[in-house]
Amino acid sequence: MFRRILIANRGEIAVRVIRACREMGIESVAVFSDADRRALHVRKADYAVHIGPSQASESYLNFQKIFDAARRSKAEAIHPGYGFLSENAAFARACKENGFVFIGPSAESMESMGSKTRARQQMKKAGVPFVPGTEQGLTSAEEGLKVAAKIGYPIMLKAAAGGGGKGMRVVHTPEELRPALEAASSEALRSFSDGEVYMEKYIVNPRHIEMQIFGDTHGNVIYLGERECSLQRRHQKVLEEAPSPVVDAAMRRRMGEVAVRVAKAAKYCNAGTVEFLVDEQKNFYFLEMNTRLQVEHPVTELVTGLDLVHMQFRVAAGQPLPVKQEDISIRGHAMECRIYAEDPDNNFFPSPGRITRLIAPSGPGIRRDSGMYEGWTVPMEYDPLLAKLIGYGETRELVIERLRRALFEYFVGGIKTNIPLFRRILMHPDFRAAKLDTGFLERLLKEPPVVNELTRARRPIAAVAAAIFAQALPPRVDPDALGNSSPQARAPSASPAPAAGGWKQAGREEALR
Amino acid sequence: MKYEVLIDGTLHKVELEQKGGTWNCKVDGEEMVLDVAVTAHDILSVLDGAKQWEIKREYSLLGETHLIVGSERFAAEVRDPRSLRSRRAVSEGAAGPAKIVAPMPGKVVRIVVPQDELVEAGQGVVVVEAMKMQNEIKSPKKGIVKKIAVKEGDTVNAGDVLAVIE
Numbered sequence: 301m302f303r304r305i306l307i308a309n310r311g312e313i314a315v316r317v318i319r320a321c322r323e324m325g326i327e328s329v330a331v332f333s334d335a336d337r338r339a340l341h342v343r344k345a346d347y348a349v350h351i352g353p354s355q356a357s358e359s360y361l362n363f364q365k366i367f368d369a370a371r372r373s374k375a376e377a378i379h380p381g382y383g384f385l386s387e388n389a390a391f392a393r394a395c396k397e398n399g400f401v402f403i404g405p406s407a408e409s410m411e412s413m414g415s416k417t418r419a420r421q422q423m424k425k426a427g428v429p430f431v432p433g434t435e436q437g438l439t440s441a442e443e444g445l446k447v448a449a450k451i452g453y454p455i456m457l458k459a460a461a462g463g464g465g466k467g468m469r470v471v472h473t474p475e476e477l478r479p480a481l482e483a484a485s486s487e488a489l490r491s492f493s494d495g496e497v498y499m500e501k502y503i504v505n506p507r508h509i510e511m512q513i514f515g516d517t518h519g520n521v522i523y524l525g526e527r528e529c530s531l532q533r534r535h536q537k538v539l540e541e542a543p544s545p546v547v548d549a550a551m552r553r554r555m556g557e558v559a560v561r562v563a564k565a566a567k568y569c570n571a572g573t574v575e576f577l578v579d580e581q582k583n584f585y586f587l588e589m590n591t592r593l594q595v596e597h598p599v600t601e602l603v604t605g606l607d608l609v610h611m612q613f614r615v616a617a618g619q620p621l622p623v624k625q626e627d628i629s630i631r632g633h634a635m636e637c638r639i640y641a642e643d644p645d646n647n648f649f650p651s652p653g654r655i656t657r658l659i660a661p662s663g664p665g666i667r668r669d670s671g672m673y674e675g676w677t678v679p680m681e682y683d684p685l686l687a688k689l690i691g692y693g694e695t696r697e698l699v700i701e702r703l704r705r706a707l708f709e710y711f712v713g714g715i716k717t718n719i720p721l722f723r724r725i726l727m728h729p730d731f732r733a734a735k736l737d738t739g740f741l742e743r744l745l746k747e748p749p750v751v752n753e754l755t756r757a758r759r760p761i762a763a764v765a766a767a768i769f770a771q772a773l774p775p776r777v778d779p780d781a782l783g784n785s786s787p788q789a790r791a792p793s794a795s796p797a798p799a800a801g802g803w804k805q806a807g808r809e810e811a812l813r
Numbered sequence: 814m815k816y817e818v819l820i821d822g823t824l825h826k827v828e829l830e831q832k833g834g835t836w837n838c839k840v841d842g843e844e845m846v847l848d849v850a851v852t853a854h855d856i857l858s859v860l861d862g863a864k865q866w867e868i869k870r871e872y873s874l875l876g877e878t879h880l881i882v883g884s885e886r887f888a889a890e891v892r893d894p895r896s897l898r899s900r901r902a903v904s905e906g907a908a909g910p911a912k913i914v915a916p917m918p919g920k921v922v923r924i925v926v927p928q929d930e931l932v933e934a935g936q937g938v939v940v941v942e943a944m945k946m947q948n949e950i951k952s953p954k955k956g957i958v959k960k961i962a963v964k965e966g967d968t969v970n971a972g973d974v975l976a977v978i979e
Contacts, residue, residue, distance in 0.1 A: 641944065649916050650944035653874055653971065657855065680918050684944040708884050713855070713871040723884060758882045760840045763818040763825035765857060765868040766880055766889040768836060768849060771814055771829060775872070776854055 301617050302326055302377045302401070306370045307341070309381030310360060312671035312687055313595070314341035317379045320609035321346075329373040331366065333359035335679040340671050347373045354681045360384045363391055367398045377401035377616060379609075383683065386592040403616040405515075405591050409566045413589045423586060426561045431577060431585040433500025441478040444499055448477060451501045457481055459488030460496035467491060468535070470502050503585070505737040507578040508532065509544050510590075511559035512600045514611060515569045516621045523556030524604050525630045527596055530736040531725065533648070538718075538741060539725060540596035541635040542603045545696060545734035546582060552630075555584055562589055570615050571597070571608055595638065595685070598669060602634035602692040633696045635703060639670075641684040643716035652680040657713030661706035665692045665699070678715060686717065696734070700726050724749075819890040820880075874917060874971030910979040911953050915969045919943030926952075928961050932978060939963065939975045952978050 305321055306329040307314045314330060318341060321328040330345035335354035342348045349369035352359040359365060361384060370378060378400050380386035389410040395402035404410075412422060421435060432451045437460055438444045448455045448471070457480055459467025467488035469480040481497060489495035512524040528544035529537050547555070559574035566589070573594050575587040597608050606623065614622060641651045658674035670687035672678065678686065689710065691703040704726050710719055725731050728744060816827045828839040838845045848860035855870040869881040880889045923940040926932050937949030938958065959979040963969060 643916075646916060647948070649948050650919070650946050651874070651917050652943055653918060656871060657853075657869070680920075680943045682944060684946075711869060711881065713869065715874070720884075720886070755885050758885055759820045759823060759887065760825060760843070761859070761861065761866060762868070762880045762882050762887045762889060763820050763827050764829075764836075764838045764840050764845065764847065765859060765866075765870075765882070766818045766820070766878070766891050767814075767816040767827040767829055767838075768847075768857065769855075769870050769880075770816065770891040772831070773851065773854060773870075 302613065304329060304347075304373065304375045305377045305379055305403070305613070306331065306366070306373060306375035306400075307345075307379050307381060308360065308366050309379070309384055309386075310336055310339060310341055310671070310682065311685065312669050313381040313593075315344050315671055316669050317381060317609055318344045320607065320613065323607075324610060324613060326613070329369070329375045331360070331369050333681075335681050338676060340673055340676065343673075349373055354679065356384065356682070363394050367394070367400070370398075370400055375400065377403055377613075379403040379612070380592065382592050382595055387590070401616050403612050404570050404593075405566075405568055405572060409568045410591045412566045413591050422565050423562055426565045428558055428562055428565075428586045429584065431500045431503065431587075434498045437496035437498050438481065441481050444477055444481055445474055447499055448474065451499075454502040454504070456500050456502040457484040457497050458500065459484060459492060459494070460498055461492035461494040462488060467497065503577050503579050505580060505739060506530075507544070507546065507736060508537075508575065508587075508738055509547065509555070509578050509584065510573045510575040510594075511555050512594075512597070512608075513556075513559050513563045513568070513572050513574060514608070514615070514621060515563055515572070516615045517569055517618055518620045520621050520624075521560045521563045521568065522621060522623065522625045522628065523559050524600050524606065524608075524628055526552060526555060527594075527599055528736065529596065530738050531731075531741050532738050533741050533745075537596065537638065539635065539637055539722070540599055541633065541696070541699075542599040543630050543633065545736070546578070551582065551584075558584075558586065562586065571612050595688070596636050598667060598688065598690045599634040599636050602667065602690065603630050603632055604628060605631070632692060632694050633699045634690060634692045635696075635699045636691075637689045637703060637707070637722045638685055638718075639687040639689060639710075639712075640718045641678050641686050641715055642718055644718045644721040646716075648718075649716075650680070650684050651716035652678045652684075653715045654678075655712060655714050657711060659709065659711040661689065661709035663702075663706070663709075665702045666690070666706045667692065672712075686712070689722075697732075700732060815894055817892040817894055819892070820887050822888075875914065876972065910959060910977050911956070912974050913938055913950055913952060913976045913978065915941055915950065915971055915973045915975055917941070917943050917948075918970050919948070919968075921963045921965055921967045921969060921975070922947060923965060924961055924963075925949070926958050928958050930958050932956060932958055938978075941969065941975070950975055952976075954978060 304327040307317045318328040327346045330342045330348040331351045332342050333354045351365040351369050378395055385391040389407040392402045393407035434447055454470055454472045457469040467484050469484045471477050471480045485495040485497045507530045509526050509528055511526050515521040526544050526547050527540050527542045529540045531539040562574050571593045573590040576584040577587050578584045642648045643651050654677045655674055667690040672686045691699045693699040693702055707722050814829045818825045818827050825841055830837040836847045836849050850858045852858050857868045859866045859868055871879050878889050880887045919941040922942045925937045932952040934955045935951050938952050939950045941948050956978040960977040962974045
């Protein structure tokens with residue numbers, strides 16, 4: 301086993317991997333940019349190395365800086381987390397060349413999966429079901445029109461090298477096809493330096509269900525059950541659960557076996573995820589494979605009882621998988637809420653800034669993977685995922701109630717988060733009835749927010765409390781914030797209105813005595 | 814002490830009289846006797862009879878005071894009726910040219926509508942990037958862009974004026 305591992309990432313996933321290191325008696329090395337000196341992953345690690353300016357291209361995405369840090373700290377292996385360099389085949393190859401073990405699949409496996417078009421050809425041979433469409437990138441709009449007429453509208457255009465919704469277009473009529481193809485191709489070229497675009501049938505109201513797989517260097521590949529990830533906003537996942545409410549044991553076995561075939565076709569090793577689209581008749585189609593540990597891996601951990609990061613370490617060190625397929629069983633239900641620094645009441649604007657108060661939930665069936673702490677300033681440079689709140693219980697109904705209770709306890713002050721959005725989701729009758737598809741969240745957001753009687757009834761007590769605060773507890777100048785180098789790190793009272801109010805209140809109190 | 818408190822824009826008249834941890838209150842004519850414990854500087858535990866409320870105070874990035882009762886959030890503004898000055902200051906803010914302010918810290922990546930041009934209500938004027946997202950900051954009303962207060966590449970804080978619409 302490794303003695304020391306460098307984590308080439310930040311935020312909650314870096315903290316998650318550091319925890320696994322400590323549990324296995326492995327020393328952890330954090331890396332950090334200028335913006336992250338005070339970040340939680342630095343505080344939790346045994347060693348921490350500065351790797352450059354805040355801009356990710358100069359730090360978290362810079363191979364040389366990562367390797368320099370690994371050499372300096374004498375790390376033997378590198379865990380890439382998700383995002384950043386996690387699915388970068390060139391990085392995986394460079395790790396090997398520089399004498400470090402990359403904790404993930406081989407560069408060759410990634411490359412065979414990275415281009416979706418190439419992946420399709422390989423998988424087809426292995427009997428994997430696909431959404432009808434083109435196997436090659438489209439060469440012209442004429443070709444596109446011909447194929448679309450055959451498979452039927454609506455169709456979807458997709459960047460071969462894409463992900464995260466970029467370079468994707470839905471086309472409903474032949475007239476829309478040519479401009480959509482041009483737009484998708486130029487967007488793909490800009491985002492991925494590859495303008496290749498292919499076409500497939502657009503499935504109306506699909507579910508997004510993915511299968512966790514795990515491979516080792518001894519040729520074993522197993523599946524660990526599915527995750528339902530249909531709750532998305534703009535192709536970004538918001539809430540995930542395991543097992544999927546629509547997948548029964550027979551369907552799980554069929555999906556799992558297909559996923560294992562996909563992985564074996566790519567000689568896949570370590571943790572990976574095979575994504576499927578599932579239509580209203582429960583037909584499933586292979587979508588793509590993610591060659592990394594997923595954000596939502598904790599729901600699988602809770603229902604299988606396995607620690608996927610521990611397993612990643614073992615497999616990367618050359619050990620065989622510690623479990624066999626017949627040992628895997630799914631017990632209970634788990635659900636994850638992704639807590640983002642964004643304002644659901646105001647266009648989902650990102651909300652970086654200082655966390656003035658943090659009250660974290662706990663209690664039965666609650667797990668929280670977090671990268672934040674009270675007093676920390678959420679930087680504006682990186683993605684807005686702050687933490688994941690994960691609930692576990694015997695049934696889906698119990699998990700929903702546990703999460704509602706935990707969200708009631710959860711309080712993040714000073715910045716806006718999407719916590720109120722989860723309260724709405726978990727109360728929604730369609731969600732509770734598990735009537736989910738990838739359009740669910742966009743539809744919910746179009747429903748007018750209900751100002752219920754309960755809210756109205758609380759206004760008088762809120763008014764009294766506001767007056768009590770004003771009279772007895774004037775806003776306080778926070779001395780911590782004054783020495784903070786970040787320009788955003790202003791104490792609440794440093795903003796003009798409350799500060800003036802505060803001094804005025806204090807003066808008034810003096811006069812009253 | 815008498816106060817006027819705006820909760821989500823609705824006016825409530827509040828009277829307070831404190832005796833240690835006990836507060837005799839009147840809100841919109843209705844009397845309440847509350848047992849108030851300060852559990853942290855911005856967190857109260859309030860007992861109204863046996864009914865318990867945890868009430869938190871925080872400030873938005875733009876300096877507004879928010880109160881959180883249970884999990885419900887309210888915008889709160891407290892006025893002292895004797896202080897006419899603060900009331901006048903509030904009414905002045907409503908008229909005149911509209912300022913577009915940055916709702917969050919970030920970097921100005923694009924000016925969509927240049928100075929002296931016409932904008933519609935709800936039209937994007939400036940694009941601010943934060944957390945890998947580009948956000949169009951929209952005009953609150955129809956008018957002429959009187960001033961663009963930032964340029965591309967500028968770093969801005971929440972509350973900074975981006976543009977003025979007249």
